Amino acid sequence: MTPQPRTAPDEVEVDVVIVGAGFAGIGMATQLARRARESFVVIERADAVGGTWRDNTYPGIACDIPAHLYSFSFRPPADWSTLYPSGAEIQRYLQQTVDDEGLGGHIRLRCALDEARWDDAAARWVLATGTGEIRARVLVMAVGRLSEPHMPAVEGLESFTGTVMHTAGWRDGVLSGGERIGVVGTGASAVQVIPYLAQGADELVVFSRTPPYVVPREDRRFTDAERAELRVPERARARRDELLLDADKAFRQRLGLRPDIDDIRARALGHLNRQVGDPALRAALTPDYEIGCKRILLSDDFYPTLQRPNVVFEASALDSVAECKAQAVSGNTYDLDVLVMATGFEATRPPAAARIRGRDARSLDEHWADGMVSYASTAVSGFPNMFVLDGPNAALGHNSAIYMIETQLDYVVGALDFLAHSGSRSLEVTAEAEAGYTREIDERSASTVWLTGCNSWYVDPRSGRLTLLWPGTAVSFRERNGTFDPAPYAIVAPPRNEGGPHR
Template sequence: MNGRLPAYVDVAIVGAGFAGLGMAIRTARRGSESFVVLERGDSVGGTWRDNRYPGVSCDVPAHVYSYSFRPPGDWDSLFADGAAIHDYLERAATDEGIRPHLHLNVDVTETRWLPDELCWAVSSTAGELRARVLVVAVGRLANPMVPDFAGVESFPGKVFHTAQWDGDAPIDGARVGVVGTGASAVQLVPELARRAGELVVFSRSAPYVVPRGDRQYSEAEREHLRVKANADQLRARLFSEADKAFAQRRGLHPAIDEIRDRALGHLHAQVSDPGLRADLTPNYEIGCKRILLSDEFFPTMTSSHVTLEPSALAEFDGSRAVAASGRSFELDTVVLATGFEAARPEFATRIVGVGGERLSEHWQAGMVSYASTAVSGYPNMFVLDGPNAALGHNSAIFMIETQIDYVLGAMDHLSAGGPIALEVMAAAEQAYTREIDERSASTVWLSGCSSWYLDPLSRRLTLLWPGTGQSFRDRNGTFDPYHYERVWAPDWVDLPVS
């Protein structure tokens, strides 16, 4: 952690993952606003700092899953592993001069709008500061979802989440269970199978898996892609190709038939046993849940020491893990690949807006926003990678950069001579929410499966943008003050000097 927090800054950024660090870099390059980055972890990186499980990697090509405004990363393969991505973000923080503004191991405990001072009071484990603008960049994968299993206290072995990897847990030659078959599990399972004596995979719902097709770049290719113009050209092509996949998520033919055939063909080619193949066949429309990439998951499931339990883990009975089917397994270690509290972010309980309303209360029926970035009742606050700002088919970094452009436009409007507070109108937020619901209605995400894309109570699509990445930029990439209430400084407000 750096020294003491300043008393006042123009911009307080909470979180130092891709979103928070990107916001910090773009703000630093402007040179016109003072800012801090408050990060609860011991380094930058967010998801890529926390997730250290064996096999962790990105399922978006590295040249798309990186900043467009930085020199291209010298990636050694089409898809980057977690360590390479974390290193990329560490180098970005250093190269861009962010570290003097970065406060590590600082947990923000509450942020409160002060109407008499027209700024945010940001309380943390390192003290309190005031900020004219609050940028919430805590991400969607900050808090692991850890089910409360009956009897877990009686289990003598170790139980932990993939985002809280326990390097001391028995794995080699041990009896290991993995709960879940989502994105983390399909990466983890092949790695654990190489080490475990026995491996049991608890699958509540079978995933659709398509070939990953990763490959190493040759040295000549790496040299070519170190030139930014060449990397940008590849980035544009990869992004454009991925964006075409939104037709699948709309359920359009033949696009959805082709991707379904590809996934089921992959399963049939790699799993010959009809019973196992049946248990690995999804019972919902493709794309309703996240489509996974792996060349190793299905072959691993056919291994003699690997057991697929086609039901959820229900409870523990001493050293036995009991499935919903009633079957039980003697295990030494259980790894929870159970995802994250994405649709109901815990940090929303720590944000207090106009009239004392907590953001979690404002979002009691599911996350809502305007332009996927601003929230009515929370002046001068912008949320990155929040409501309807993710994609199910393309790079999250493109979306984050679009939002950063929007926030910088708002900061321009808040510059000297302009208003000192901007609050999006409730009517604009309501209209945008209706637009999201209308766009979502015909997508596969609302076709009936249960996924983390949906709010668990309202069943609204609150995580994903129901469109292409390019349509998000066209809709939300430029700040327009038209739908905002603007507040100028009255005589009684004594504005601090940053």
């Protein structure tokens, strides 16, 4: 059953409130439901679960991590149809998780977070939402990094007489065929949507500020025999482990180690040379930065699409718009009917941070004024009993985000166990521990391609720090951050007349 939106929460006081019903929020809810120890509620501003995979429905959307690695290890193996799952298939997987785990009754759809405030006297988080107030001992932020689309500042964009769409706000029915379309960006979303748009466009102009490195995708459908084999838990687990360790080998590339980085560069440039025969276009598509410092993309049809007679590769960014005319930095102008903004997300400065106020009413956005910081990539000083999933330094540039989320879930569950067993009112990581972890991240990051190879969305523009990625392997993240330890925390014990956690 699909969870139904509520006009008001059934419960106004719970042990745990989870903000966001994407992979991280659903994973956290699953763990809590199976424990059956803490009361909890999940609030979600949209009208369905799924997060990124609910919001992004543009043609061609798919994952670039193999399906058996981009799924929960603690769920029965899904019957994936292809090596790399489509967005729709992932969305169905998440909805199936909600149904199978009985999470529908805990989820409040169309329930946006207006503000979360720490009440120190009561040792509770007080949430103002679109459907009323919720009070909780523990706040789990699971809003992710890809929830707020980034719209670049383009002079005159408001004067555009056609239609403007971000890939994360795709609207079916806008395109009927024969349009003159401009796509702004050549990142992960762009290389997926461009081949589909080119099929029906009268003209497709691709505005590229920076060409990406692209390697072969080599996706394929699983045979019936393979699907049957991978529905067996032991076989699926073995496949997942194999994929995880194989992907982790790519971290050597991000350290600039040879021959690893030379091999991946040669693979990408070889792919370009094989697919693009025109020397001028090939030169325009050759990156001038080190491979790996920006996301390496997977595609078999991006380069061939750029050579279609109805496609123009504009090797500069969109500079300005005047009614139907779009002008590139190069000075070239194009008459367009539709602008598709494949321009990514507000990842380094999540807007939700402005709505969260911790000790002394200081906002999380203020705390992160010089870039996101944390301890164990999960806890933040000044914000007691709060945990952030898929936040600061909790993503990877070479492996599965779901593995990282599961590591954080284990950490949060450990913290909940400590609160329950110790009877403590609150846990707050110390400023010293947070500062020490930040130094550790900076030291680990210094020699990576993310800080030496180019500027990218992984790096905070205010501080120049790597704030989105974990500068190590997925396995090393679990070794470092997979087990909760109360030592770095300031712990507030309950008054003698106060009982344990709310039930």
